[in-house]
Amino acid sequence: MLASRAGLIWLAPATAIAVLAGPVLAGLAGTVLPAFGYFPSLGGRALSLDPFAALLAWPGLPASVWLSLGPGLLATVLSLGFAVLICAGWQGTAVFRAIERALSPVLSVPHAAAAFGLAFLIAPSGWIARALAPLAGWQVPPDVLILHDPWGLSLVAGLVAKEVPFLVLMMLAALPQARPEQSRKVAQALGYGRAAGWLKTVFPRVYPQIRLPVYAVLAYSMSAVDVAMILGPTTPPPLSVQVLAWMHDPDLALRFQAAAGAVLQLALVLVALALWRGAEALVATLGRRWAEGGARRAAEGAVRAGGIAAAGLTGGAALLGLAALALWSAAGVWRFPALWPETLGPAAWMRHGPELAQPLRDTALIGLGAVALALVLALWCLEAEQRGLRPPGRTLSLIYLPLIVPQVAFLTGLQALAIGSGLDGGPGAVLVVHLVFVLPYVMLSLGDPYRAWDRRFGIAAAALGASPTRIFWRVRLPMLLRPVLTAAAVGFAVSVGQYLPTLLIGAGRVQTVTTEAVALASGGDRRVIGVYGIVQTAAALVPFALAIVLPAVLWRNRRGLRHG
Amino acid sequence: MADRQTGLWLDGLTISHDGGLDLAIDAHVAPGAVLTVMGPSGAGKSTLLAAITGTLARxxxxxxxxxxxxxxxxxxxxxxxxxxxxxxxxxxxPHLSVGGNLAFGLPASVRGRAARRARVGAALQEIGLAGFEDRDPATLSGGQRARVALMRMLLSDPCALLLDEAFSKLDTGLRAQMREMVFGFARDRGLPVVMVTHDPGDAEAAGGAMITLD
Incomplete structure (x- = not known):
């Protein structure tokens, strides 16, 4: 009886793990082997250390390594710090609820679009410099290197702007379990300030829950390619960007060196994770001492001000950046110190609109396909879990695997495998690789609402004679329509934003709005970049709008679901 | 001794959790009779109902x-x-109309749109809510919702009835009315009833046997 009732649902977790871990592990193997000289189709038939020797002989290596470690660690510390300031200073207030509502749209802006927007703000000829020009008396853009600065500070800014909202969202998901209201009341009754109370009682319980997301931020910040190409140093660039350059070099022998570099990138991330882990222990010890020391206040005013500043800076950077993109896309003549273009017009849109049709179509097809598969897999897994077939827990942490292993470390190998098997270069292969990144976010987004659904509705339906399948389709899914659509929108935004997977697995033949946008970065034509940045953002945002509008229309006569 | 071939028979039922015994019960509820189960929170009342409905947690x-x-x-x-x-x-x-909720309870063996609509309409009439088919359940009063829930369950042709603190949210006047309605339906249809409650008034109204779990 049980077996027939369970049926195929047993396979759900195994399938999801295969989809997530399979490409990552296969890709890693495909990277490690060439790194040690084995790549038969390029004539490498014996294991050797030559690729690493070549890598070490590259004069740019030390700087390149540093540009992965330094900005990566700095961006992670700042992102976590800002996210903590926002939560510690404001959690449980009206301001925080406003921040909460702004999160999803800000998060959905693709990394590349956010980076372009930021570039349009902070460049020497950007909006900030234009605003300061009358005060500083600048008639021409100041001669300072801001974008692509050799320390990678612009890169750090671009990463922080995107990772703060992500970490705040992850904290939001973890918060209910830590019962923050209760803790705050107790702490405040004992005379602790809001921030001190939060940092001493809530944060220690929240951090273990967001540990994996933090690791994902660290790994991403150290190895992101698109943001680094737009904002990062160039001579030499961070290691991941250099690996990509070697991958695309006409000299195929450099593929070995690229593989060695990708392995080094993986090692760097592992070292940084170990360092971070050690720092966690240190901070925990110091934090316990601090918590037990009894100090009632934690620079309350500064924390609250810092929190609002962090929220304002990251949110403002995203919004103003998008505004700058939009304005540039429609700008005619726009001379330097002017804050507003002299003329506005659709010229750039007319010129580049037609060439956008093809990338937009592929973006939509790949995104929709990946989201559909991810939804099926995620719902299948969650339903299996709900029917008590497998406890959540360890298997759940596997969904972070593709987010923690640096993309460049396994995608280069996966590309080699795809070429070897003739699967590269098609939208289908790109779709499958997108699924690896879309599925974790769909799972993360859908998991909590799915588990929070009142199970008594299921019991009531079963008592009315409804089978588990009927309950799923007729009761649970319709009631969870809003979170399901939101998860789909999140997944679609993730797919839209993918640069490296599209580029490598698509072998340059699959063009999405994101690969096209990043390719334009070097050209430096602001109007074109504006057009592509806005299109990219719109592609990610439209599904969010649908996720809000659709349930509101479908359930317009159902008050019980309006805030569900 | 009642005939155990009819009614609900809890035959030497024991439930344990992590090796510790949660509850042990041996009881028979005749058709139309009510067994009241009382006891403090955590005494296993909900566990007992879950065992009867087959929804015990792992x-x-x-x-x-x-x-x-x-x-x-x-x-x-x-x-x-x-x-x-x-x-x-x-x-x-919440996503179905009042009529939709009732139709969800109605077995698929009632075939045809018209026949199903007629059954739902008659059921609504029976609980004094004639014409409520297309209403959003969220717009009903507490007493109306309770009646719809009761009728939805009765339409599914149950052979026994469990009440899990079913009256505890209703105010006093409504509570007496609902009790009368539920017990009346159960008696008319010969359904054995197991009622879990905190309220001695419920037990009194039911008038049947009583077990106290501890």
């Missing part, structure tokens, strides 16, 4: 049998047991 182990009208339910999935349950929340499906 980690619970059950021995003994649940027998309904001579049919051993042990091991059957919840939807095959024909046991109706009412909770203190009505749990009307």
């Amino acid at each position: 980690g619970f182990a059950q021995t003994g049998r649940v027998v309904l009208d001579g049919r051993d339910l042990t091991g059957l999935p919840p939807e095959a047991r024909h046991i109706g349950i009412l909770f203190q929340d009505e749990l009307l499906f």
